[in-house]
Every structure is written in structure tokens, then in C-alpha cells.
Amino acid sequence: MKKIYMYILAALFISGNYGCKKFLNQVPDDRLTFDESFATKSTVDRLLANVYSTLPDEMQQRFPANGYTAGPWTGASDEADYTLPSSFSNNLNSGNWDATTGQVNTIWQLYYRGIQASSNFIANVDKCTDCNVSGTDYINRYKNEARALRAIYYYYLLRQYGPVVLLGNNPIPADAPIESISIPRSSFDECVDYIVAELDAAAEGLPALPTANEDYGRINKAVVHAYKVQVLLTAASPLFNGNTDYATLVNKDGKQLISQTYSAAKWSRAASAAKSFISTYPNFSLFKKVHPTAPSVFNNAFVACRDVMLTDWNTEVILAKPNGDVTNLQYNMTPNHSNGSGSDKGGSFLSASHQLTEAYFMANGKPTDDNSSGYTRTGFTNFQAPDDNAQRSVHNMYVNREPRFYVGITYTNRKWINPNTTLVTNFEFNGNAGRGGISNNDYSSTGYTQRKNRGLSGDGGRTSVMIRLAEIYLDYAEAAYEANPADPDVLTYLNLIRDRAGIPQYGSAAGMLPVPADLRDAIRRERRVELAFESHRYFDTRRWKIAETTDRSILGLDIGRNAATGFYNIVQQESRVFEKKHYLWPIPNGEVQKVPLVIQNTGW
Known part of the structure; x- marks a missing residue:
């Protein structure tokens, strides 16, 4: 040491x-x-x-x-x-x-x-x-x-x-x-108490919010408060809150490093911190935007959910790292278009999993595993994506999905993001981004690539969003539910996220969907898609202690085939190893x- x-x-x-x-x-x-x-x-x-x-x-x-x-x-x-x-x-x-x-x-x-x-x-x-x-x-x-x-x-x-x-x-x-x-x-709880006390003490000597242009990207009271919410949410979660898997994790003097007793009060503490943030900093609001050419609830939600990650220091951003070099990230997300050039031809390295594509809701707000949602794994339909200028024949798995799906995923027969090109991505074996024409590893292993966070061609530097208000809302909904499932704020803040996403809210009023019987599951589903590709999912599945289930395989399309011979079949692309010890790094x-x-x- x-x-x-x-x-x-x-x-x-x-x-x-x-x-x-x-x-x-x-x-x-x-x-x-x-x-x-x-x-x-x-x-x-x-x-x-x-x-x-x-x-x-x-x-x-x-x-x-x-x-x-x-x-x-x-x-x-x-x-x-x-x-x-x-x-x-x-x-x-x-x-x-x-x-x-x-x-x-x-x-x-x-x-x-x-x-x-x-x-x-x-x-x-x-x-x-x-x-x-x-x-x-x-x-x-x-x-x-x-x-x-x-x-x-x-x-x-x-x-x-x-x-x-x-x-x-x-x-x-x-x-x-x-x-x-x-x-x-030190014990986990001692670490948490020290971190929270230090954050609270530091906050006393900081401005509440940026007061000049040069203050953006620096620590202020709001940023400190947001980190406090993250710390307390982590401390309340199953991985660290009475986890008997760590019964033998003790120091040489016998000190227990992770408490073996579950405490509901830890959820209340996290919920209180999140609610306090929301009431203390009304300056932040969920980013909203009107579609420039075809305004509608759906299209407005699409541009808002897309541009919240692309518009520097918008109303939702609490902390971002300024002047980030997006070159590597954008190259990772860009399909290896054989007929592309410059920044329209990338490495296809970030291959979104099929599990994630099915985690996004339908446009009617229902999950794809709901038999009444309208989701199907068969057939094709002429469909126009919200950032396209024409209808295209696409697989029904990609039709009538919620706006965040179109923000997050590039799929076959989707017009490429650059409005100044006519590129349409095709991940089939013989497609313009398919494995058949690529001699190295620069192809999508799943038949998809990440689209969220991909700016326009030629994008140089921009901020890298680290904490935004939607995360605080979801933190609050989760902690409030675990502290008191009957707390009405749970639905209030879950619905604020869904409303901005352009999908029906949960409730009993006209146009709403019934409140899910398993509200914990609903909160986790919402968090999965709202915060997709923002470095939350890895830690969420671990703090919830579900990684043993979620992290065993990656599903994708059969990229060794074309559409006529089975490209759209769902296959296991990668078998993964996850053991209990992997919940924490050594x-x-x-x-x-x-x-x-x-x-x-x-x-x-």
C-alpha cells in the first residue's frame, strides 16, 4: 500500500x-x-x-x-x-x-x-x-x-x-x-458515514450552482448533494444492506465489514436525500424540446431524450465533464459502413444486446413481454423512424416502439444519423455493415449498435454527462418505494420520466396504464432504459444482486446470415462467466x- x-x-x-x-x-x-x-x-x-x-x-x-x-x-x-x-x-x-x-x-x-x-x-x-x-x-x-x-x-x-x-x-x-x-x-457503514459527512461539510463552503461560465464542470452544492444521493442509495441496496454472502468478510480483529442486519432506515435516508435535492434545486428540470419539422408528443419526446445527452449544460445536467473527446466513443458506435466515409464509417465495437432492445417499451407504454403490447418477433412493416425522411421496410421488432428505443439503438434498415448522407445501415451478413464484407473484428456481433450519445458527423468535443435530473428522480422513486411502497411520490416521479419519454403514465385516469402489480420491477425497468449506456446498468445489477441472472449471456441476431436465411433469429452471441465473487472487484x-x-x- x-x-x-x-x-x-x-x-x-x-x-x-x-x-x-x-x-x-x-x-x-x-x-x-x-x-x-x-x-x-x-x-x-x-x-x-x-x-x-x-x-x-x-x-x-x-x-x-x-x-x-x-x-x-x-x-x-x-x-x-x-x-x-x-x-x-x-x-x-x-x-x-x-x-x-x-x-x-x-x-x-x-x-x-x-x-x-x-x-x-x-x-x-x-x-x-x-x-x-x-x-x-x-x-x-x-x-x-x-x-x-x-x-x-x-x-x-x-x-x-x-x-x-x-x-x-x-x-x-x-x-x-x-x-x-x-x-x-473500515466497515462499509463507516465509509458511508465518512463520505456523507465530508460531502455535507464541503457543501457549506460552496456555491449552490454555477455563477459564471467557468464554473460549469466544477463542484458545487448541487453536485455534492447529488453524489450524496448516489452514496446513500448504494448503501441501502441489497448488495450492502444485510447481505449474508459477506458474513465472513471480517478484519483480522473480527470487525464485520458489511453489516449482516438489513436496515429499512437506509432506504428512508436515501429517499430523504433525493427528495431534499429535488426541493432544494428547482433550477433543474427535465429537458424538453420540440421536434423541428414534425412536432408531436412522440417526436418531441424523441428529440428531447436524444438531445439531453448532446446539448451541453441543458436544464437537466447536474454535472458533466467538460470538453470531452468523443472521437473514440463515436467511432465505437458507428457501423462499419462499406459505402461510408469519414466519420460515417466506424468500428461497430459497441454492439447493443438484444436483451436491451427488448427492454425498451412499446409506443403504448407496455413492456414487450406483455402479451397485449403488440410486440412480435416476426414479419416486416413499412415504418418511418422519427429521425428519418421516408418509410422503410423494417422488422416488426422495431416497429411502434417508444421514442427512447429509436434514440438508443441502430438496427438494420435504419437511416444513419448524419442527415447529409443517404446511408441506410444493414447488419445482415452481406449488408453494408455486415460481417461478410469485414475482414477483422470491426463488425457488430449482435446486429445492433449503440446509438445514444452519438452526435452528428464531425462532432469534436462536448461535455460528458455524469449526473442528470432523471437519475435523481429514479433514485427517489426507488428509495421511496423500498422505504414505503404506498408513498404516492413513487408514481409521481416515475410518471415524470415516462411523460418526458412520450409514453403513457401509470394510474387510473383516462389514457393511463394500470399501476403494475410489481412496482419495484417497473421502477427497475424504467431505470434500465432511461439511463441506458450511461454507466449505471453495471452497478445497478450488482447492487440489486441480480447480475448472476442478467450477466450470463448476450443475445443478438444471427449475423452470419441474411434476412432470407435467418438473420433475424435470436441467438446467444456470447456466454459469460459470473460468480458471486464478481459482485465486488478484488x-x-x-x-x-x-x-x-x-x-x-x-x-x-
Whole structure:
């Protein structure tokens, strides 16, 4: 574990390009150099930006843990198959990973470096001599931004590895002896209480919302509050709330790391935090938009659900990572059109699963597994998608679906997203994006690709949405239901999501659908499609303890055939390995060896 701490100070300067080589080689004059690095606001701003740099940019999941904290979440969930042979998600899905795997160690190390960088910044920013600008004292604000970021990084570790080592609020000296930093893991509840307390404390010294253009993408009270909701929802969920599978996960002194007693109060605490967010920050609202050429309830919902991810800093965005490089992500989603060029010809790497295509509702608001929904796996119909200019003969599986389906999925005989081309995608074996004409792995393994988050051709950088209001509404609906199934707010906020999605709400009034008998299932279904491809599904199936069922296979179309010979048959494209131990990542083996007080997760 000492390796974590030894890297922190070097990382702080190396990644910021602050003349670190001279600094690290100076003895004994390094303290003067260190003090000077915090002396001016211009350098302090860059140091704080370095603290921010540990926030994950999930647009980079093509290369997870490759020097940053992006994860393999989309391809390692039942949303998609990442067809790149080198993708780490394939290792996860095949069970070919353990406590010695590089990515397991990298993400652990990077978050702890971010934690230590935060503590170093907090401890030294008072040295700034010009951080009072026109009467505004930036030191306190910057301290609280770093304090919140430190808590956020602990949360990211917590949801991935379970209970972690809490280092305290003071930075660890780079030359600290191993004995002084041999700290056991805290219990899960202790971690949660620490993170929440730190978020609450940091919020007191932050503005409620952005007050200037340069504040967008920075931590404020609303962002801190939203993370608090995430932390408490995770803590209330079955994986961590009385999970007896972790009965033997105890420290060497016998401390139980995950409570064996279920607590309904944890759901109430999460619901209270979510409701408080909604009432405290009325500035946020679900993004709405009118279709530019054919306004209707359906078409308006389509452009709203599409553009909420594409319109920077719209009314729904609580936190986004600014200036994200979308090049890799857009290439991953773009079919490998043989008759395409430039950004209209991609790698087809993000192959959406057939399970996800059937998870979207029908236009009448009913799930596809409802016999009265009208969904069928046979036949063809002439149908015009909401972003198309003509009717096309498409399989009935894609006809009369809800607007979010057309936002999320590219299927065969769908006009490509670029309005300036006439490209129509065809994933059949001999189609223009089919396997037959592609000599490498750049084809869809399922007969679909992800469409959501794909901007227009030539898109450069844009924000990467991290938290939006729809998530808070769904968090609240879930927590409120688990705390009290009769709470009327459950339907209120579930229906707000459905209304924006352009499908009927649940209730007893005219035009509504009957309230589902299994409302928990309805909430989870809604969350699955509303937040599809936003790095939630991987963690949702784990915190709900259903990944043993959901993460065993990927279904798709029979891509080795054309339509006439069985392309539309549903087949298993990938058999996956998921064991109980996979609910949590292992603690890196090197850390356990260096600090024996850090015990390994169950099953590893």
C-alpha cells in the first residue's frame, strides 16, 4: 500500500507538468519549491485541475484504466458486447481476471492518488498569496471543492471494491514508514458515514450552482448533494444492506465489514436525500424540446431524450465533464459502413444486446413481454423512424416502439444519423455493415449498435454527462418505494420520466396504464432504459444482486446470415462467466501483500 502514497506527490506534479523533475531531485530545497508551487493563483488553479483529473471520463471506455479512471462498464454489463478483442470488458465477461490483473490495480491506485492529491491540496492551498480576487477569497472555495472530490473518489472505490481504507484528512508524507500507514479496511457503514459527512461539510463552503461560465464542470452544492444521493442509495441496496454472502468478510480483529442486519432506515435516508435535492434545486428540470419539422408528443419526446445527452449544460445536467473527446466513443458506435466515409464509417465495437432492445417499451407504454403490447418477433412493416425522411421496410421488432428505443439503438434498415448522407445501415451478413464484407473484428456481433450519445458527423468535443435530473428522480422513486411502497411520490416521479419519454403514465385516469402489480420491477425497468449506456446498468445489477441472472449471456441476431436465411433469429452471441465473487472487484494483490491488515474480498 505504501506504493499508493509514494506515487501521490509525484503524480500531482507530473500530470500537471509543473517542473516536477527538478522538484523531485532537490534535496533539501524541495520544501521551498513545494511552497512556491502554491504561492500563486495561476499555479493553484492548475493543481486543483489536477485533483479534478481523477474524475472518470466514461467516453473513454474503449481503453478502460489506461492511465485514467474510465471503466469497462457498458461492455461488462448486459447492455452491450464490446467486440474489440483487447477490451478489458471481455476479460471480465470471460472470468479471465483476478487480484493480479493490471486494471484492478490501476483503478485502485488512481483513486487513491486522487484522494492523496486532494489532501495535499487542502493542506497547502493557504500558502496562496493572491487568491483573493476583487474581494472573492478563492482559498475556502477551492478547499471545499477538493474536499468534496476526495469524498467522491472514496465513493467510486466503495461501489467497486466494497469497504476501503480511510486515510484520514491529512496527507500522508511520501517517506512515511510502512508501519505508520498499515491501516485496515473500515466497515462499509463507516465509509458511508465518512463520505456523507465530508460531502455535507464541503457543501457549506460552496456555491449552490454555477455563477459564471467557468464554473460549469466544477463542484458545487448541487453536485455534492447529488453524489450524496448516489452514496446513500448504494448503501441501502441489497448488495450492502444485510447481505449474508459477506458474513465472513471480517478484519483480522473480527470487525464485520458489511453489516449482516438489513436496515429499512437506509432506504428512508436515501429517499430523504433525493427528495431534499429535488426541493432544494428547482433550477433543474427535465429537458424538453420540440421536434423541428414534425412536432408531436412522440417526436418531441424523441428529440428531447436524444438531445439531453448532446446539448451541453441543458436544464437537466447536474454535472458533466467538460470538453470531452468523443472521437473514440463515436467511432465505437458507428457501423462499419462499406459505402461510408469519414466519420460515417466506424468500428461497430459497441454492439447493443438484444436483451436491451427488448427492454425498451412499446409506443403504448407496455413492456414487450406483455402479451397485449403488440410486440412480435416476426414479419416486416413499412415504418418511418422519427429521425428519418421516408418509410422503410423494417422488422416488426422495431416497429411502434417508444421514442427512447429509436434514440438508443441502430438496427438494420435504419437511416444513419448524419442527415447529409443517404446511408441506410444493414447488419445482415452481406449488408453494408455486415460481417461478410469485414475482414477483422470491426463488425457488430449482435446486429445492433449503440446509438445514444452519438452526435452528428464531425462532432469534436462536448461535455460528458455524469449526473442528470432523471437519475435523481429514479433514485427517489426507488428509495421511496423500498422505504414505503404506498408513498404516492413513487408514481409521481416515475410518471415524470415516462411523460418526458412520450409514453403513457401509470394510474387510473383516462389514457393511463394500470399501476403494475410489481412496482419495484417497473421502477427497475424504467431505470434500465432511461439511463441506458450511461454507466449505471453495471452497478445497478450488482447492487440489486441480480447480475448472476442478467450477466450470463448476450443475445443478438444471427449475423452470419441474411434476412432470407435467418438473420433475424435470436441467438446467444456470447456466454459469460459470473460468480458471486464478481459482485465486488478484488483488492489488488500487491496491496494485500504489502499491508496484511487489508483483507481480501470474499471469494478472491
